[in-house]
Amino acid sequence: MTFIRFASIVIQLSASAVCAVALAQTPAKRPEKPLVATASESSLPLARPESQADATGSTTSADPQTGEVFEPDLSAQQLSSAAQIRLERAHDSVLQIRGFYGNAESSAFHGSGFAVNADGLIATNYHVVSEAVLYPRQYRLEYLTADGRTGKLQVYAVDVKNDLAVVKADDLQLPPLRVRTAIPMQGERAYAIGFPLNLGLTITEGVANGLVANSFEQRIHYTGAINGGMSGGPALDANGLVYGVNVSVIAARQLVGFVVPAKHLQPLLARARKPLNESHTPREARDSIAAQVLAQQAKIFVSMPERFATQTVLGYTLPTQIAPSMECNTVASPSTNQQLEIETIRCALHARLLVQRGLEVGDINLQHRILHSQTLHPLQFSRQVNREVTAYTRTGSDQHVAAFACENTVVSLDGFDARITTCARQYRLFANLYDLAVTVVSINNAQQAVISQFDLRGVAFESGMQLVRRYLGAMQWSP
Numbered sequence: 001m002t003f004i005r006f007a008s009i010v011i012q013l014s015a016s017a018v019c020a021v022a023l024a025q026t027p028a029k030r031p032e033k034p035l036v037a038t039a040s041e042s043s044l045p046l047a048r049p050e051s052q053a054d055a056t057g058s059t060t061s062a063d064p065q066t067g068e069v070f071e072p073d074l075s076a077q078q079l080s081s082a083a084q085i086r087l088e089r090a091h092d093s094v095l096q097i098r099g100f101y102g103n104a105e106s107s108a109f110h111g112s113g114f115a116v117n118a119d120g121l122i123a124t125n126y127h128v129v130s131e132a133v134l135y136p137r138q139y140r141l142e143y144l145t146a147d148g149r150t151g152k153l154q155v156y157a158v159d160v161k162n163d164l165a166v167v168k169a170d171d172l173q174l175p176p177l178r179v180r181t182a183i184p185m186q187g188e189r190a191y192a193i194g195f196p197l198n199l200g201l202t203i204t205e206g207v208a209n210g211l212v213a214n215s216f217e218q219r220i221h222y223t224g225a226i227n228g229g230m231s232g233g234p235a236l237d238a239n240g241l242v243y244g245v246n247v248s249v250i251a252a253r254q255l256v257g258f259v260v261p262a263k264h265l266q267p268l269l270a271r272a273r274k275p276l277n278e279s280h281t282p283r284e285a286r287d288s289i290a291a292q293v294l295a296q297q298a299k300i301f302v303s304m305p306e307r308f309a310t311q312t313v314l315g316y317t318l319p320t321q322i323a324p325s326m327e328c329n330t331v332a333s334p335s336t337n338q339q340l341e342i343e344t345i346r347c348a349l350h351a352r353l354l355v356q357r358g359l360e361v362g363d364i365n366l367q368h369r370i371l372h373s374q375t376l377h378p379l380q381f382s383r384q385v386n387r388e389v390t391a392y393t394r395t396g397s398d399q400h401v402a403a404f405a406c407e408n409t410v411v412s413l414d415g416f417d418a419r420i421t422t423c424a425r426q427y428r429l430f431a432n433l434y435d436l437a438v439t440v441v442s443i444n445n446a447q448q449a450v451i452s453q454f455d456l457r458g459v460a461f462e463s464g465m466q467l468v469r470r471y472l473g474a475m476q477w478s479p
Contacts, residue, residue: 112194112233115174124232156272184208194230226257361458378446415477416444
């Protein structure tokens, strides 16, 4: 294999911006607002089979069509009744967390939280309080309980990888919920509680479907509604134990939500000794968050095989599944020019971590487009290749990242020459994090070409460049 000749990349760094869970007793005080209970399938009660008494005098249920006898449990109850019991028992332990900019009286964002131990610590999501962690002089946090009490909150500890945070209010003591660390079995009935939108304290009912497969972050798939504002609220099992923390929902997908397993709470609680703004300066807090991101990145890079999986098209051998959790697909992309054939291979590693509102890092994406034409003149074909190159766009807000600094060079890869554009940009709040973007365009054939794009988000510069070299080294062409 020929050696790859890399020119040095000059990166213009932008200046950084200044920057249990015991079931609670039925509450003595009823909420001022009516409680809301919803079911994942329907708000109507399930049809109840005919009942009969067994030899011990307890009531069992029989299916009128099959005669199969069921023991009495939640499945034989009306959905609204089962959910109402869970909501009533957790009512005094759950609160809304609101973030305010400056002295504003209307909130900038909100989520949910719940009491997790007798010391007054409250669990929530990191993304719910991230702005207050990164911009402590600009944002303040307050709580609002279901019965209308309000007060100030302080962040004590954060876990970026698992999107968890611990907060506390000096003037508030809520009954803690009891936590179960075991992952629910697939099919167990489950509930999510929180403050969606402005609807008040709300519960939804669904099913826990076990850990998400092929994921670097542990997430439990919850088939039930988790709506905006419920993030950070407790996810309960049928016995009212907290098995996790509501974290996210896939946009445009109905009833596909995710829950962080509760077992990740205990290490975070152990670190929650005093308010974060007393133990860290704003810069130290941001550096700590970047360090957590880089630690997760190191685990991903270590998991990568020594030899990348590849796919060969028209003589080009191209890296594809470079990590165990990488998902790939191959499609024939439509072209406006019927004389041009394009085959596209896309692979993505979804290891995203949210570091601040609107900014996720950790993803690795690659795309190969193999172009082929038997009829276009070489100049026409070259023009089409260049159009495809410029059609690929990369996103990123100026608020979060500096502009890309790029360098173009021609290198000799294994069996073919290529134009390579290597770009890098630095994050404004996190000086040790970079985006790397590489575009490879083959120039060895007048009737076929490969355009390869490789994107790394939120990586350390040196380790990211090492991965880029491995990526380029895995490319080959043989006639």
